[in-house]
Amino acid sequence: MPYWAFAWPGGQVLARFLLDQPQWVRGRRVLDFGSGCALEGLAAALQGASVLCADLDPQAAGLARRNAQANGVTVETTTEDLLGRDVDAEVILAGDACYEPALAQRVLPWLTAQAARGVRVLVGDPLRVPGALDGARRLSTYDASFDGDPRGLTVWPTHVLTL
Numbered sequence: 077m078p079y080w081a082f083a084w085p086g087g088q089v090l091a092r093f094l095l096d097q098p099q100w101v102r103g104r105r106v107l108d109f110g111s112g113c114a115l116e117g118l119a120a121a122l123q124g125a126s127v128l129c130a131d132l133d134p135q136a137a138g139l140a141r142r143n144a145q146a147n148g149v150t151v152e153t154t155t156e157d158l159l160g161r162d163v164d165a166e167v168i169l170a171g172d173a174c175y176e177p178a179l180a181q182r183v184l185p186w187l188t189a190q191a192a193r194g195v196r197v198l199v200g201d202p203l204r205v206p207g208a209l210d211g212a213r214r215l216s217t218y219d220a221s222f223d224g225d226p227r228g229l230t231v232w233p234t235h236v237l238t239l
């Protein structure tokens with residue numbers, strides 16, 4: 077399945093976290109980075125955030141818009157690569173954006189730089205890359221369905237962390 081065709085564990089736990097704790101995003105400008113199907117971005121939009129879903133894949137952008145419509149919310153989308161740029165967002169959601177070492181090495185310094193600018197960064201991650209998120213603060217842990225297993229027969233403990 078393509079990466080945008082299902083909710084990854086990181087996206088699942090961010091969505092659950094935001095539905096449980098709307099104060100993190102309510103009324104804020106939110107960037108869903110590496111949005112895929114955009115489950116976490118939709119959760120933020122449902123809680124009253126204005127959401128930009130960023131994914132390099134145009135099919136992911138189209139799916140994010142369709143999923144938003146199906147859930148009665150609106151999201152903006154972009155296929156621009158925002159890595160390395162300062163973003164106009166108050167909150168960044170990064171669901172499973174560090175699923176392999178090379179990507180984690182590019183994404184985490186940028187997320188850390190955005191956090192240093194005062195952007196609230198929420199990462200959803202099952203810690204696939206050992207050590208990559210050692211410096212992050214854990215906010216919550218949930219059992220999430222393994223990649224592409226929507227029935228939840230295999231679950232992974234997956235964390236919501238902030239940088």
Ligand SMILES: C[S@@+](CC[C@H](N)C(=O)[O-])C[C@H]1O[C@@H](n2cnc3c(N)ncnc32)[C@H](O)[C@@H]1O
Nearest residue numbers: 079083084086087110111112130131132171172
């Ligand atoms: C593992 S999927 C996670 C999707 C979603 N966040 C979730 O948790 O279900 C990672 C996504 O990041 C996207 N991606 C990778 N590098 C990116 C970049 N530099 N900018 C935007 N999206 C990127 C991929 O196209 C893919 O859809």
